Amino acid sequence: xxxxxxxxxxxxxxxxxxxxxxxxxxxxxxxxxxxxxxxxxxxxxxxxxxxxxxxxxxxxxxxxxxxxxxxxxxxxxxxxxxxxxxxxxxxxxxxxxxxxxxxxxxxxxxxxxxxxxxxxxxxxxxxxxxxxxxxxxxxxxxx
Amino acid sequence: xxxxxxxxxxxxxxxxxxxxxxxxxxxxxxxxxxxxxxxxxxxxxxxxxxxxxxxxxxxxxxxxxxxxxxxxxxxxxxxxxxxxxxxxxxxxxxxxxxxxxxxxxxxxxxxxxxxxxxxxxxxxxxxxxxxxxxxxxxxxxxx
DNA sequence: ATTTTAAATGCAAATCATTCGCATAAGCTT
DNA sequence: AAGCTTATGCGAATGATTTGCATTTAAAAT
Ligand SMILES: [Mn+2]
Ligand SMILES: [Mn+2]
Ligand SMILES: [Zn+2]
Ligand SMILES: [Zn+2]
Numbered sequence: 001x002x003x004x005x006x007x008x009x010x011x012x013x014x015x016x017x018x019x020x021x022x023x024x025x026x027x028x029x030x031x032x033x034x035x036x037x038x039x040x041x042x043x044x045x046x047x048x049x050x051x052x053x054x055x056x057x058x059x060x061x062x063x064x065x066x067x068x069x070x071x072x073x074x075x076x077x078x079x080x081x082x083x084x085x086x087x088x089x090x091x092x093x094x095x096x097x098x099x100x101x102x103x104x105x106x107x108x109x110x111x112x113x114x115x116x117x118x119x120x121x122x123x124x125x126x127x128x129x130x131x132x133x134x135x136x137x138x139x140x141x142x143x
Numbered sequence: 144x145x146x147x148x149x150x151x152x153x154x155x156x157x158x159x160x161x162x163x164x165x166x167x168x169x170x171x172x173x174x175x176x177x178x179x180x181x182x183x184x185x186x187x188x189x190x191x192x193x194x195x196x197x198x199x200x201x202x203x204x205x206x207x208x209x210x211x212x213x214x215x216x217x218x219x220x221x222x223x224x225x226x227x228x229x230x231x232x233x234x235x236x237x238x239x240x241x242x243x244x245x246x247x248x249x250x251x252x253x254x255x256x257x258x259x260x261x262x263x264x265x266x267x268x269x270x271x272x273x274x275x276x277x278x279x280x281x282x283x284x285x286x
Numbered sequence: 287a288t289t290t291t292a293a294a295t296g297c298a299a300a301t302c303a304t305t306c307g308c309a310t311a312a313g314c315t316t
Numbered sequence: 317a318a319g320c321t322t323a324t325g326c327g328a329a330t331g332a333t334t335t336g337c338a339t340t341t342a343a344a345a346t
Contacts, residue, residue, distance in 0.1 A: 022292095022342055022343075023343095024293095043332080056296085058297075060296065060297075060333090061294075079222070081222070085332085098264070098268060098270060100270070101273055107270075109268065111260055111264055114257055117256055117257050117260070118279055121241070123284075125241060125252065127241060128281050128282055128283075128285075129279050130280050130281050130282060131280050132279045133224075133277070134261075134275070135275060135277075136261055136272050136275045137274050139270065140271075141266075141269050165313055165314075165322065167313070167323060169324070186303080201326075203306085204323075204324055206304060207305090207323080228304090
């Protein structure tokens with residue numbers, strides 16, 4: 001039941017309106033479910049969380065809304081191994097993920113140095129990076 | 144039609160036999176298709192390449208064989224964005240991939256420094272990395 | 287406040303990649 | 317060559333996501 005500053009919800013809403021995105025009851029429910037999630041929920045998980053706000057939300061709408069939000073840059077879609085896609089609000093600075101193979105926990109981290117090296121590598125190959133994906137899969141060090 | 148030293152095929156076969164893996168006509172066809180591929184083919188692509196050697200191969204067998212080969216460490220399965228899984232022989236040293244968003248081309252690269260930094264990050268978080276995935280998606284620098 | 291109109295929704299059916307069940311075929315060991 | 321065990325082809329089942337369509341609804345226009 002962790003959740004961050006609800007003010008963000010209003011900001012999200014007005015930003016979306018400004019972009020010409022229609023705000024519906026179910027979109028608000030989904031957005032609010034996202035804003036209230038500290039983890040990286042799947043579409044199904046978001047469905048049940050959104051239904052607490054608005055029981056009428058359907059899975060198809062969750063997927064369609066997520067597509068809209070991803071395209072508007074409001075949400076990030078992660079495709080970790082094993083499960084279906086996992087989503088998160090794109091309101092934090094860029095980071096990558098470490099997935100705990102035993103618990104499924106997703107830990108966020110970021111390394112300026114790795115980001116830099118990626119750029120250098122792409123540069124050497126004559127490419128501009130549009131986006132990237134870095135995932136570490138591991139287990140807690142047994143002492 | 145690029146392909147590497149065919150001697151590798153024999154090595155692959157004997158290694159697999161040594162592990163107790165049964166060698167069938169279709170498995171050889173698939174193995175040979177893999178050994179003869181310089182790119183990162185999908186299961187469907189491997190199916191048609193394997194069928195040049197043995198027309199009887201079925202898609203189910205391609206998948207089943209790939210599972211066996213992945214589990215034996217002979218083959219690597221990559222899940223890039225967009226398409227289905229893409230496979231490659233695990234006979235090269237570890238490397239990561241840069242995917243050309245315009246052409247779909249997959250370019251291999253490796254960075255000792257990035258690998259090292261990943262270890263350090265995991266270490267700090269109290270984890271041992273079991274494996275990881277690093278993919279850069281980009282387009283050729285427009286001059 | 288009411289009408290209008292394009293866009294969003296719910297539902298079920300359709301996709302797509304991958305896996306499975308089962309009857310038959312084929313490796314490997316003896 | 318025979319027997320036991322595993323692999324194969326086929327088609328059906330799966331799981332996640334998308335889509336068609338009739339209906340509702342947000343938001344623009346009266
Ligand atoms: Mn995250
Ligand atoms: Mn590769
Ligand atoms: Zn990153
Ligand atoms: Zn690597």
